[in-house]
């Protein structure tokens with residue numbers, strides 16, 4: 001069997017993703033390698049295909065014990081024999097796995113790193129005909145990373161004990177220092193690193209202004225009924241608040257953070273993986289150990305602390321390759337929160353943290369293609385504008401806003417540079433509030449000078465002025481607005497200011513609220529029907545829904561409407577095993593749907 005035939009037979013895919021074929025040839029030639037691919041890039045296939053093509057056993061080391069069962073279930077659903085050994089098993093179960101391996105009945109054996117170094121394991125492995133070691137989440141070997149696992153240090157022993165068995169180290173963490181660490185510790189020669197593009201074209205990117213977030217989220221969710229997604233929040237309290245408010249509106253939502261009991265956390269995670277919960281409101285603690293390929297959207301309730309975290313978090317959406325949407329809410333209050341948190345960090349780290357925050361902030365404020373910015377941040381050359389971000393979809397329309405800027409800056413000047421953005425807007429709009437009267441702000445010349453502009457639009461304009469450096473904000477003085485040299489030039493009419501039209505901003509919100517490629521996401525109801533069938537089958541087998549078929553496969557089925565087994569087999573993601581197991585049920589459902597329509 002060729003590797004292409006194996007890909008079709010077991011996984012139902014017609015083509016390899018970039019680098020998969022090269023990597024498979026490389027390890028089949030007996031050489032070790034490092035594989036760097038973004039989440040969803042298809043790392044597993046790189047060791048699963050060599051595993052099914054060879055005679056022996058492929059040992060997969062993974063720190064994510066909670067995932068092993070799902071991974072083994074996933075392989076078995078494709079007709080590949082697999083097993084795992086970790087601390088969640090009874091002695092009896094382990095013995096059974098040993099027996100099956102020795103009898104040659106297992107192609108892929110998943111091992112936790114602590115199990116690898118347990119007495120008896122090396123002896124057991126020596127008795128097997130080993131094809132390959134695959135080290136998943138290989139960045140855990142580096143003490144420079146955020147996921148360091150001391151047990152991973154012992155992996156270097158594998159190279160000494162089994163010098164003739166090739167080793168494949170896989171990770172989605174692109175950091176150069178970590179990369180070098182992996183190569184060195186696992187004795188992989190530098191040229192044997194395969195680095196895929198980190199672009200994820202199926203993820204749409206958008207940044208919304210942080211005003212009225214909950215309202216915006218509800219608008220966003222109204223078009224995403226039943227679609228699983230994650231809302232990332234900065235604080236535990238926010239996760240609880242947002243989840244409670246969504247639950248009150250009838251959504252199946254829950255919160256998740258590091259302050260919860262372990263039990264409760266796993267319960268929430270499990271419910272989400274099994275599609276029993278639609279929405280998780282989580283702090284960054286959520287997602288590391290989850291392998292759910294049908295997450296359709298990610299919302300960042302607040303600005304993440306750096307681009308690395310942001311990219312990793314949005315990367316959890318759309319792993320199946322189907323369209324997924326990501327939205328980031330951005331406000332100056334978030335920047336202040338981060339500044340406060342950084343002030344609590346070790347002094348020698350503060351400069352770096354501030355620089356990273358600044359890059360994040362600039363991303364959120366950008367008016368050039370956002371994917372361009374992300375890829376160049378990761379030192380990758382973008383191929384052009386992406387067409388799948390808010391800036392590409394709605395290029396900002398500029399107009400001369402010098403007079404608007406002058407009104408705002410003059411009010412800042414006349415109040416002694418100690419007012420916040422919201423006080424400034426109240427002054428400009430001529431609000432009759434007691435606090436303005438008490439401070440005498442209702443008597444300054446610019447009071448009411450911007451009555452014609454609604455509050456929200458003023459906030460947008462001032463935002464833009466801040467972003468362009470036309471005015472400063474002092475986080476350490478209660479977020480008071482301050483004039484700078486540029487402000488003074490604007491006030492003296494020595495320079496003009498271009499602002500983005502508010503009408504465009506309204507339009508922007510509307511276009512982004514529409515789900516990615518709404519038409520292909522099962523507009524005619526067949527997709528929903530197939531999802532329901534998948535749910536039913538998965539429940540019966542007690543596996544996550546995506547183990548039966550991915551969203552992408554169901555979408556393709558809904559579109560292609562296969563009539564017989566041969567048609568169905570040509571759908572990406574339908575292999576021989578799944579065809580035999582589920583083919584009839586899905587063909588029946590498609591046929592019934594067609595009849596009801598006509």
Ligand code: ADP
Pocket residue numbers: 013014015016017020037038039040041042043044045293319320321550572
């Ligand atoms: P990673 O571990 O890199 O995040 P996975 O190995 O989980 O990625 O693969 C992500 C998804 O893409 C899975 O649903 C997988 O079955 C699918 N996939 C992998 N290779 C291909 C391919 N060549 N064609 C289509 N889908 C693929």
Ligand code: ZN
Pocket residue numbers: 368369370371372385386387388389390391392
């Ligand atoms: Zn773009």
